[in-house]
Amino acid sequence: MSMSDYLDRIGAGLVIEHTEYFSFDYIPSELVGRDNEITNLASMMRGVFENNSSGRAIITGRVGSGKTAMTRRFCTDVEKKFAEKKSIKAIHINCRNVTTKPQVFQHLIKTFDERHPDRGLGSGELLRSIRRLMRNENTHFIVVLDEVDHLLRRSGDDVLYQLLRIDEGEKTQGTLSLILISQENVLNVLESAVISRFGRSNHLRLAPYNEEGLYNIAKQRAELALVPGSYSDEILQLIAESSSSNGDARLAIELLEASAKRCENAGRKEITIKDVNAVSSTQPQVMVDGAAIETLPLHSMIAFLAICRRLNKANQIVTGDVEKLYRVVCEEYEVKPRGHTTLWKYLKMMVKCNFIMSRYTALEGGRGRTQYFSMPHALPSDVAKRLELLIPAIIRNNSKK
Numbered sequence: 001m002s003m004s005d006y007l008d009r010i011g012a013g014l015v016i017e018h019t020e021y022f023s024f025d026y027i028p029s030e031l032v033g034r035d036n037e038i039t040n041l042a043s044m045m046r047g048v049f050e051n052n053s054s055g056r057a058i059i060t061g062r063v064g065s066g067k068t069a070m071t072r073r074f075c076t077d078v079e080k081k082f083a084e085k086k087s088i089k090a091i092h093i094n095c096r097n098v099t100t101k102p103q104v105f106q107h108l109i110k111t112f113d114e115r116h117p118d119r120g121l122g123s124g125e126l127l128r129s130i131r132r133l134m135r136n137e138n139t140h141f142i143v144v145l146d147e148v149d150h151l152l153r154r155s156g157d158d159v160l161y162q163l164l165r166i167d168e169g170e171k172t173q174g175t176l177s178l179i180l181i182s183q184e185n186v187l188n189v190l191e192s193a194v195i196s197r198f199g200r201s202n203h204l205r206l207a208p209y210n211e212e213g214l215y216n217i218a219k220q221r222a223e224l225a226l227v228p229g230s231y232s233d234e235i236l237q238l239i240a241e242s243s244s245s246n247g248d249a250r251l252a253i254e255l256l257e258a259s260a261k262r263c264e265n266a267g268r269k270e271i272t273i274k275d276v277n278a279v280s281s282t283q284p285q286v287m288v289d290g291a292a293i294e295t296l297p298l299h300s301m302i303a304f305l306a307i308c309r310r311l312n313k314a315n316q317i318v319t320g321d322v323e324k325l326y327r328v329v330c331e332e333y334e335v336k337p338r339g340h341t342t343l344w345k346y347l348k349m350m351v352k353c354n355f356i357m358s359r360y361t362a363l364e365g366g367r368g369r370t371q372y373f374s375m376p377h378a379l380p381s382d383v384a385k386r387l388e389l390l391i392p393a394i395i396r397n398n399s400k401k
Helices: 003-009 035-044 067-081 101-112 123-137 148-155 158-164 192-198 211-225 233-243 249-265 273-280 290-294 298-311 319-332 340-352 380-400
Strands: 056-061 088-094 140-146 176-182 203-206 357-362 369-374
Touching (some): 067 140, 067 176, 140 148, 148 158, 298 380
Parallel strands (some): 056 176, 140 176
């Protein structure tokens, strides 16, 4: 096969007609299976377009549940619908990249004034600049802090408190609304002063998609991106079934795109079951559920954090080392460690919940067994960061009781 032969098949349009509809940046005009949720979001934010007040919302859910897509769709719709009545502008900040209060303030300022100096100003001066620029714009801003847990973990929630109070002492009211997006229930880690301003009722949790929802998502993207006749309903059903264990819309879209590419690269014009099975076999089917982590008892979280820290450097950890590292983490957070039996029960529960996996190997001479723990379903560093956010908040809340 010559070089030109296989290159000719890439992008030949045998199956894929519009690649842009597979992009995660593409937001459909209609979101599948999220009508009630986007209506609830609009209700939480109604002050933005009904009067001169502000709106606040916290949106949580697992990866692929549509948090970011729904928020972007809502903001775009609001900007367009009320363009003639009121100037509304959404500012989307990904806190995975913007992790400190000064960086958030700088990002906001650059939206108004690209020539504003990057360095040399403190947070207080930056905040005053934001207030001044917002008054001059005569616009209501919807600030979306996506993956906000990264910001909270690095810098705490003072930045939220200051943004929520940005209109205090000003003649104008309702210049800024705030939407937080996270895989975690960030209400659990916010200070009471911030929670009281957001309101617990302004929390919208998106459930994972069911198989029907994933089928409809695959169907929508196939109709937009693929050549008519290049796929069947059976293929879409198989893609939905293959991604249903996670309820992840992103995974369904990835499977559809990868199956289409595999088919096209082979010089064929119609996706087969073999294409879907081949690409789905490379996808992880079990993930650590962030919401489930939040339900763990405190000492189970501490043990889990000890395991994650070791598994950042090694593939597995033995029970004895878990207990030693658990005590180290207890000392770090100044809590009294539980006994061996209780810790063993926590480990057994985490195995049952698929957070970790265990295996036994016989000791030399056949006397006794050694238990090893591993974590193949998630990156230990990611889970550790989440636990490092949750544990201090739980300890803090327990101390107030």
